[in-house]
Amino acid sequence: MEDKVIFHIDINHCYAQIEEMKYPELRFIPMAVGGHEEKRHGIILAKNDLAKKAGIKTGESLREAYEKCPDLLIIPPAYNDYIYYSREIRKLYQEYTDHVEPFGLDEAWLDFTGSTRIYGDPCMTAARIQQRVLREFGLTVSVGISWNKAFAKLGSDLKKPSGMTVITRDNYKDIVWPRPASDLLYVGYATEKKLRSRGIYTIGQLANYPVHWLKESMGIAGEVISAFANGEDRSNVAETFFRTPVKSVGNAMTLIHDVNDADELRPAMYVLCEAVASRLKDHDMEGCVISVSARSGGLEWYGKQRKIPQPTNVSEEILKTAMELIEESYDFSVPLRAAGVSVSQLHPWHSKRQLSLFADEEAYDDALRIDTAMDRIREQYGFYSVRRACTLIDRPLTEFNPKGDHTVYPIGYFRGRKMSDGII
Missing domain, CATH: 1.10.150.20 (5' to 3' exonuclease, C-terminal subdomain)
Structure with missing residues (x-):
């Protein structure tokens, strides 16, 4: 069988490079995108090449960074800009293939196998994509090309900025x-x-x-x-317009910054659970198995699931179980990079549930009314027209709309994985 042709494309130093594109003078001084020193999340999110030469590392505190480079300029993150450019660049990728799978804001896999008949040589096409991204957006991207996703990703990391590495069956033992x-x-x-x-x-x-x-x-x-x-990664690049089957409903998100404990994660989980609950209601479904999935900063996967006594499509109930599962399956010894929630074992929705000796039916009814009211307001006035107060604690972490078209979905977060204790 003929090998696939997989691209992995990485926007170099994404946040910092977008700031340099907006303000070209930043290219000539050591600069980093970071949080606010007075807040707990005073860390480096991205840095430019001059800051890198000064020894600045992503993830270190602003205090540590200033000790290395007193002249370092810290730029507050403009997340809406990063999401916008990430989305627009992915639209460019989609001109070449309908299999584009995001991996965070700045990376994506493209399955170019079926496109070679139209566009010809993969290396020349990858170079054209690099040129177009630079010309149309003022940004550089690195490309890895291989027959599998794992080697393509590794290849995109080897030559920066704007490099290209081709890893084949003939050379992978020498390169990889x-x-x-x-x-x-x-x-x-x-x-x-x-x-x-x-x-x-x-x-x-x-x-x-x-x-x-x-x-x-x-x-x-x-x-x-x-x-x-050994080059035996056989996973497929997800279709751009993949839709989760109605056997389960879920949302997952690569977080805009790492989180260090369950309380810090809760606001983002609330947004995800609201979206899952809303999707369930859209399908007139409710479910009785709640699953969570988490990816550490070290890119290891964790997950757990639980069957609840009565099916639900209410965000409060989904959140309660989801947070219990997160706390049971993940110890935060390494910061959390991504999280997701899924509800399965679906049944037709009955707005009046069976009586239970143990469930607080009044609380359920109140939570359902709040969910329904918020959904209606958002349908008429937009997603950000109404928000829960707890999601305003860390605005950068919760400034995403899981039901909108600009959210980065790590497709396959749940699909094909068996949810159990520990690493998936």
Whole structure:
């Protein structure tokens, strides 16, 4: 069978580069996009090349950054701009293929396999995409090209800015295998630590390590990263217009910044649960299995699910169980990067539920009325016309509309995964 042609395209230093595009003078001074020093989230979100040369690292506190570079200019994040340009650039990608899968705001996979008959040589097409993004948006992108998603992503990281790396079956052992194991998709800090304890430091060592030993010590995650290291990632690039089957309803989001505990995550989870509840009502459905999925800053996946006594499509009830599951399955020893909620085992919605000795029916009715009222107001006046007060605590974290067209959906967050305790 003919190999696929997969692109992974990365907007270099996305937040910082967009600020430099808006204000070209920033290219000549060390600059970083970051939070506010007086707030708890006073961290570096992105930096330009001059700041990188000064030793500034993404994720460190502003205080640490200023110690390294006293002249560092901190720009407050303009999330609406980042979302806008990310969306517009993805529209450009969609001119070349209908399989475009976002991975955060700044990255995306493209399946170019079926497009070669129209556009010809993949490398020339990738170069044209780079030129168009630079000409139309003033931004540089790096491209990795391979027959699988894992190697394509690794390739896009190798030459920045505006580089291109092609990884083939003939050269992958020379390009990929000498790289640190942490360069491989889904090998985060905790996984890297486990690998090092077994003397595995490079992707090549991982590829040649007995897979049954990895599976015994790390479960299915060990088997997956072994396959990735050997170029056996067979996952497909999601279709741009994929719609979740009505067997389940869910929303997932790559968070705009890492979160460090459950209380900090709760406002974003509220927004996700509101969207899931609203979608369920749109389908006249309710469900009795609630699942959560989480991705750490180290790109490791965690998840859990629970069956509740009575089916629901009310955001308060979904949130309550979702937060319990998050707290049970994730310890926040590594900050959280992404989260999602899904409701399954769906049934036709009965607005009057069966009486229960244990459920607070008055609270249910109140919560349902609030959900319904908010949905109606948003339908008429827009999503941001009404919001819960708790979502205003951290506006950058909750400034997204999961039912709108500008949200970054990590497709496949739930699809094809078995939800259970621990790593998925």
